Amino acid sequence: MSTLRLALEWFLNPDHLPLLAARETLREKHGLELDIIAPDDHYDGFAELAAGKVDLVTNEPLHLLERHPHPLRSLGTFFHTDGGVLIQAAARQRLLDGGAIRVSSPVSNPVTDGLCRNILAGWLQSQGKTLREDQVTVYEGGFGHVDNLAAGADAAWLAFANIEGIDARQRGLDVSMIRTTDGGVPGFSALELIAARDATPGQQASAGLLVATLDQVIPALQAAPAEARALWYRASGEASSAATDAIIDDTLRRFVAPVRPDPARWLAVWEHMSARGADIVDRAGFDAIFQ
Numbered sequence: 001m002s003t004l005r006l007a008l009e010w011f012l013n014p015d016h017l018p019l020l021a022a023r024e025t026l027r028e029k030h031g032l033e034l035d036i037i038a039p040d041d042h043y044d045g046f047a048e049l050a051a052g053k054v055d056l057v058t059n060e061p062l063h064l065l066e067r068h069p070h071p072l073r074s075l076g077t078f079f080h081t082d083g084g085v086l087i088q089a090a091a092r093q094r095l096l097d098g099g100a101i102r103v104s105s106p107v108s109n110p111v112t113d114g115l116c117r118n119i120l121a122g123w124l125q126s127q128g129k130t131l132r133e134d135q136v137t138v139y140e141g142g143f144g145h146v147d148n149l150a151a152g153a154d155a156a157w158l159a160f161a162n163i164e165g166i167d168a169r170q171r172g173l174d175v176s177m178i179r180t181t182d183g184g185v186p187g188f189s190a191l192e193l194i195a196a197r198d199a200t201p202g203q204q205a206s207a208g209l210l211v212a213t214l215d216q217v218i219p220a221l222q223a224a225p226a227e228a229r230a231l232w233y234r235a236s237g238e239a240s241s242a243a244t245d246a247i248i249d250d251t252l253r254r255f256v257a258p259v260r261p262d263p264a265r266w267l268a269v270w271e272h273m274s275a276r277g278a279d280i281v282d283r284a285g286f287d288a289i290f291q
Contacts, residue, residue, distance in 0.1 A: 007045030076259035083189025091154035104141030122183030218257035
């Protein structure tokens, strides 16, 4: 049995249900093993792709548009949700009053930190307020957004409405989501399937088979929520719960098929970031990603 190695953007969660369903289908019908690898850090997949240790990566389109030393190619979006800054009620009010907050994020760099501040600045502007530079500090706090909030973090950035948003409400936390669009920033909370632009013919063939299988399993998952929930519990080993059922049910409606490279989906994000001087690919580089 041949193997296709795929690195996730962070810990396995219901956003990855199409990959789990595709893994079973590929194994049973095509003799192809999909090895799904969870990272220690958010950018691990890109480093492993460059080193030839994995064949594919899934990550947010924001990171697809950043400059990488190895050229990347989009194979398409399979998941798209609402996302942004999940913030404690007290911290939200503190911002409105001119106070400072600290925001946990799985990664901290000028591009992602700048976007967080842009979103909060845009949201404050809509409230008739102005954000000062010293009001927001972004720090690397790992992948556990809701755990961080429960432990007292003011806010969590790069949060997804269907996972952390629902989880926080299920835990009874007094938080709300300031979405990217609430701050005047085009939405980019999604997962892209990403390959190296110099992938071998064998890697391209296996990746193409994965994409074709995703096109089949995504509608099947959406049509059968009970089976989707059973797949999650079977693959993750997690005990079933009403909270996880709620996350899965919300997540199912956010899957995208067919999975195809679509520059129109992310052009507004690229334009927004370029206009603000973010260190991302130029327009030629953007176009090349989706060819």
